[in-house]
Amino acid sequence: MTSAAAAAARGASAPAAGNGLIYLMGPSGSGKDSLLRVLRDRLGGNDRVLVAQRYITRPSSADEASVAITPAEFEHRAAQGGFALHWRSHGLHYGIGTELDDWLAQGCCVVVNGSREHLARAHARYPALHAVQVSVRPQVLGQRLRLRGREDEQAIVRRLQRAGEPFAVPAGCRLSVIDNSGALEDAANALLRLTHQALPHC
Template identity: 65%
Template sequence: MNAHGAADGHGLFYLMGPSGSGKDSLLRALRERLGPDHRIVIAHRYITREADANEASVALTTDEFRRRQALGCLALDWHSHGLHYGIGIEIEQWLARGLTVIVNGSREYLPQAVARYPKLCAVHVRVRPEVLATRLRQRGRESEEAIARRLARAAQAFTVPAGCRLVEFDNSGALETAAEAFARLVGATSDSATLS
């Protein structure tokens, strides 16, 4: 991909979708196909819970999260389901170096992310409700009541700011299908690449 400037977020892909839609699996599949010549970085998230082995996250206490927030260490941060999430300010250095940067974001926070990075590309991962329900139960993180809340939230519309580029993928079926489309979008295709 071409070199991009950091100020406007050109070169920034903002991945979002309901919990259980397979965002972490898509990121893992992408990470596995990245070679030394790919100028792509997947940013880790800071989160105020223990990080799942399946996700690229760093666990912080709430106090430490707030401290880093106050110190300006976070480029993006939001609160959801009683947890704090953040993306480090280091992404701006990566963008300034002309790298393509992918972050795991939040649909509700998209307007704020676009306000800071007007040229980001929003990537929304959709999944059929019955598939989502099964995945959330298999994860075993939450009660049925919490799962019901997540399913209701997944069905809600979200705000896409005017002028924001939005690309949507359906990840209800085989991971390989969505992973291939995602890799093409961010410029991570190569003849030798393999999907997980």
């Protein structure tokens, strides 16, 4: 079997049930990347709790655990079975590499920066995952979006409306909510506790 075929076969194989997988979600501006950065700092040398890198078809910032990749490279990697999870949002492609399955099989807790719209597909592949929604009060979210200066006011209003919309949670999917309206350290502590709870079940 060629290396490309092996990769495709691996990507198509049945993954672990998802014990130990924390699927983090939240609207743009909720602070997911900052939360994961603090979590990585808190973990230190703990090699049983890992934050998965995302592949994104745009330049990544210093806060992100992500790898910038061109759309052509993304499509090629997806075709070869190189992603355990991948989705499209706001005109961009996002993917999580198949190392996710290896880490779960080794008994690790893995935190993935995911998408609310992709939750159903992620849960179908990993039915034991723990979905975690990062919430922020609308007033605080609006302040954060304006401070980062990426979008005009109309775009910010659309993001605030979208952030308040309900999203579908699959039947049987475990869901927790972390409020990140206050101190980032408090939300990071809450996420760290969830990773510790996940470890005995890995």
